[in-house]
Amino acid sequence: MSHLDRRQLLRAAGVSVCLPLFSSLRAGGNETSGQSSGRKPRMVCIGNMLGFHPEAYWPTAANAKSDEGLTIHRDFSLGRSTAPLRAISDRMTMIAGLDHDTAGGHFSVHTFLSGVRQIDAKTMPDANVTIDQYAAETIAGQTRFPSLTVGSESGIHGGCQLSWTRTGTRVPPITGPEQLFQILFVGNSEKDKVAAADRFKLQGSILDFVRSDANRFGRTLNRQDRDKLDEYLTSVRDVEKRIGLRRNWIDIPKPEAPFDRPKNRNMVEDLPLLYDLIALALQTDSTRIATLEIGGDFNPRDLGVDGDYHALSHHGQLTERIEALVKLETYQIEQFVRFIEKLSAMNEGEHNLLDQTSVLFGSGMGNANSHNNVNLPVILAGGGFEHGRLLAFDKNSSHRPPLTNLFVSMLQNFGVETDRFSTSTGTLRGLA
Structure with a gap:
């Protein structure tokens, strides 16, 4: 399983930071009590x-x-x-x-x-x-x-x-x-929005490839390694959710800058x-x-x-x-x-x-x-x-x-x- 290292999967998806299990998403996106x-x-x-x-x-x-x-x-x-x-x-x-x-x-x-x-x-x-x-x-x-x-x-x-x-x-x-x-x-320009959309599309395509390749490879694994593979695929699904949430903000303008850069x-x-x-x-x-x-x-x-x-x-x-x-x-x-x-x-x-x-x-x-x-x-x-x-x-x-x-x-x-x-x-x- 070394060549299916979790970090390699995440980097392949173009995400180098966290892959948390979003509690609010698992609950259907309900807001917290606060x-x-x-x-x-x-x-x-x-x-x-x-x-x-x-x-x-x-x-x-x-x-x-x-x-x-x-x-x-x-x-x-x-x-x-x-x-x-x-x-x-x-x-x-x-x-x-x-x-x-x-x-x-x-x-x-x-x-x-x-x-x-x-x-x-x-x-x-x-x-x-x-x-x-x-x-x-x-x-x-x-x-x-x-x-x-x-x-x-x-x-x-x-x-x-x-x-x-x-x-x-x-x-x-x-x-x-x-x-x-x-x-x-x-990053409010149309050019920035198009670039962001293209980036999300590429990340989605990479995730599709990773999932397909992992599923194919999984047929040759024993039960213990299949359990490990399930953990990796869970991480992939979490990345997909995160990309989806970020995509929702493409057309929402950022605040006006209060001063020069x-x-x-x-x-x-x-x-x-x-x-x-x-x-x-x-x-x-x-x-x-x-x-x-x-x-x-x-x-x-x-x-x-x-x-x-x-x-x-x-x-x-x-x-x-x-x-x-x-x-x-x-x-x-x-x-x-x-x-x-x-x-x-x-x-x-x-x-x-x-x-x-x-x-x-x-x-x-x-x-x-x-x-x-x-x-x-x-x-x-x-x-x-x-x-x-x-x-x-x-x-x-x-x-x-x-x-x-x-x-x-x-x-x-x-x-x-x-x-x-x-x-x-x-x-x-x-x-x-």
Whole structure:
């Protein structure tokens, strides 16, 4: 079966990204509960590739009563790098003490939104699908783009690895504001529409060929291999559904561009613009799900800081390096705050966009200097949750939940009827 590798089939179909099993399609295309009420929940997940210096990131708080390993603080002092969060303190919650119980240093950063290492994906029912792709399956066809993944293709681990499909495939990122602008606002001409129609026709023809060839080959297989072949053909059918949904958008105009096409500069200068474009994508309902990875080509010199970002994260407790690192991390927090304030200023009906958007900010790296993946930095903003708090879970408590419990809560808030995700044991306690 090696020459019938799933990825080869998918590439033959001209699709190099995810092949999820769309839950909403299997249910006949019914909208989720959140959608049927007229509400349009959104989700944005932002991941930092190198984490944050813990001593500058984590807040301090007075002692409070703990209940089964959870302490809820309403009065706490932010750290040096997180000080900008004061501006949005009523719209965000910091969560301490959670992780995925994985190890591997930088090579486990990709578990941030899934809870599953890629090497362990085959042992999991949903592989290492990330929360964004899981949610996108439930609203397939309702927006032009089921999800948007933004990040760099450079970096210490071979490019953006924030989003993964349930087939164990990395979702390639949109690599800069110029490319994201192009996707969101360019392509309304008749020439573009004809080219898109021709592309869909070619992909359909390739899928017909793949299916025919696979069926013919299947007559020579034993039962075990026929079962494997059925899995491949299921993937082919999923591609056909996805192509059909994308084809429906050919004649629907894209929104008018709010400004001229930008040029890519560098990650430091591009970061606020990427946030602005993601906000516009949500506001125009081009998508309701987006992820953004910060890292890769984030160059300290573009902030006037000497050194390499990765090298600075391994500061060896040297004061000069720590101060440089904190400057980089503070800038990232500042841009996150700016994004939250922008969503707060965008109105949709009786509510602002932030009220309908769950925004997760954090990292799959707990402390890059010591290469650990415990006590991950996690901030949740918006989404209608109760905020203005620090939820601190005791890492030594037998009641400490996995980070994936937060993802169950976020999925339910998004309108997905589920009580599990990946390694979860339920929803996250203390989150209201």
